[in-house]
Amino acid sequence: MTHLDEAVADADLIGASVREPERFAPLFDRHATAVHHYLARRIGPPADDLLAETFLIAFRKRASYQPRHLDVRPWLFGIATNVLHRHLRQEERRYRALARAATHDAQAHSLADEAADRVDAQAARSGLAAALARLKPGDRDALLLLAWAELSYAEIAATLDIPLGTVRSRINRARRLTREVLAK
């Protein structure tokens, strides 16, 4: 099945599931791994529970699904992003903790005279985590939907229900701040 076929099949399943709820089940089987991956990169182990919440909410909202894009993934990632908003502090604490841990590792490796590229990788990890902790939540959503969910700008606009121009400005701002933090 091609990507397009899958997308059409997904949209059809959501439509059919309004009358026959059980038709929703394959959506979980197809997309649970990707949604969990996105959640887990952002919040870590609580992703297990947030995955269930995301699909329960998606199921309950299925009647209002409007396929602005054929692919159902932006809709699911949008719900997952909203679920994450209830755990904003937890997400930011995770980034700060990862930044500290990566800094510590980088220093330890440097002292041990490890290969330079490994130190660079640790520094990148630390810088990225520090930058993510500092981003405004809306900017972070747009950036991570691009980087980790691999959505297009148009899909991000649909996901977050914001104009395309706002997506561009949020991502530009987020990338600029990320580069600044990495350059330090």
Place this chain on the structure above:
Amino acid sequence: MNDIELLRTYGPDAPPISPAARTAARARLHEEMTRPGPSGRARRKWPLVGAAGLGLAAAATVVVAVLTAPATPPPPTSVAASTPPATRAAPKAIKLVASSGPSFPWTLPGLGKARFTADPGRPVIAVYPADDGSDVYVSSTEAEPGSMVSGRRETTVDGRPARITVMTAGATTVSLDWEHRPGQWVRITGVNRYGSEQVVRDLAARLLDKPQPVDLRYTVGLVPDGWQLSGFKENGAIVTYVNPDDPGQSLSVSPIKGIESDLSEQVDGFVSATTVTVHGNRVPLVRAKEFWLVQVPLPDGSAVRLMTTLQFTSAQVVAVADSVRKK
């Protein structure tokens, strides 16, 4: 490498989804998809069918009135937020009783150790995961059938009313709902290898009325009389009890990083704070417009947050906080 590629390569790692977590999430979705009721969507008041009504009961083994008080008057908040529906009965006073911890009323032998999951307000589900996705779920259910699931038909089990639901979209999933005891309906669901009518009937015949403890990371030793465990997270890190007569009344325990002395800026609807003693430590007890909040320091140095609705008195909130333990 640009910053987007750096994020993909060196951004925070994602722990992979475990088979058990995937199974639990799928079980919760399945329960939602097949729940009794006309729409498969609307939330209803919880059923009252005895201790097994939610498939799980807080085993209040020592029913001792500890603290009883009239219901706290409504807080000074907006009319829309505080006025109960006209049909709702006047809130009853909270009476705290000792609880020895929750247990699930049934055991299905031969399938290994069950894990438990629950969506708030919905039945607790015992999940027996299998490596190949051939999972089995057990939960309570209701006598009224849903009208929306197409692959459902009426049947009997040992002469008692039952219904079979077959779902072939995705993994083949078969559920058997039957009146296990008078007024007590149970659902067994089999997936893949267990997804056939004969197999779920065989499983139903093996079901034992043997309670099994539900391991939670935190236990609450005092809970309101008649309240039931609901919606705990997968490993019991967040524990919620609700009043089955009014699910708007609840208490919840969740981990926090540490104790903070001033919460006035952090708590939505902050009204006032007083200092109380919990586990021998002085901590603020916050009254907000819609809830009580107290931080509970635990002997191992960790801490949890206890939140309750305003039907509790301040003394009851402190008593519940003092009864919280970490396993």
